[in-house]
Amino acid sequence: MRTPGVLARAVLLCHDCGVPALITSQFPKSPVAALASGERSRVALRAALLARGSEQEELFSLARRARDATWPVREVETRSVIELSNVCQQSCNYCSMAKESKLKRYVIKQGQLMERVEFLHALGRRVLVLQSGENDSDNFVGHVAKCVAEIKRRFPDLELILSLGNLSHRQYVRLREAGAERYNLKFETSSPSLYSMWKPGDSLDQRLACLRDLIAIGFKTGTGNITGMPGQSLDDVIDDLLLLGKLDLTMMSCTVFIPGEMCGYRDEPMGDVDIALNQMALMRILYLTRLMPTTSCLERGKKGGQLAGLMAGANTVTIHDGTPEEFKKLFPIYSTDRCSPDQARCAAIVHDAGLSFGKAPLI
């Protein structure tokens, strides 16, 4: 039996003094009951982020009920990802593909890309993610625009989600005009100082300006954060949750920090998967109509983590069957040994969550 006011604890940094500390939270009643009755205070959000055991199960159950009331068909959007290029101009401390890494670089040519798209379309996939490191050269963006136009010409029923990082307004317009419908650009953190620490040479202001551009241009836009990062407090995570509510989004995401072998933060501890899962449940409860993926990094962080993401209200899975085999190891966005779920693996967790493959319609 759950004890009201249970003391929950997480190892994070204290928001006020910035010193590593055990943060504790004491909430006078069940945070789930408070959320269910419409409470959205920081105290309730904090308590929910720290929920464990039966309290966490209740939180997930509330999130699932919210999802299933919004999408009664109980289908998840099933996407495939093609990792177009690992060339990157950024120096993110949490990523093994930063420009300083000695990785062999590649860009997939149009012919090889179209072979993969044809294969995925024949499998029945109707949503594709085209992802790459950040490369704002007109040469590369022009290449992507040509690929997008060719995909839309040959497969007009395929919906394309781009994830290419910060580009100029003009470049985003070019990609939208080529036919791409959606764009994913995570803000990573709502804290300007953490953002600059994690991504030296870039700024949160710049990131948010790009997000506003994407939305204004007409992309159905997604964004999100990373939890468990060095220097991040629980209050920062709450700020991330609230920032998601200030943007006109179609998609949202939360990932957990995995220290990749080649990244600047390789010696830092892995993020707490339970906090990431609790945040996902809160995102579903707060922002009913947005698509939300359950990501492979949850599985890397904890066995069963990706299924738990669906149990916490996610309604999207990404199948890693688009990138040609020869390039897969060259895209270690969080780890050279990352979990890349194939169709069978995704089908199993979707089935176990009582859902089915399909396309949760955009709302």
Ligand code: SF4
């Ligand atoms: S997270 Fe993206 S932008 Fe940052 S280094 Fe990795 S690939 Fe580049």
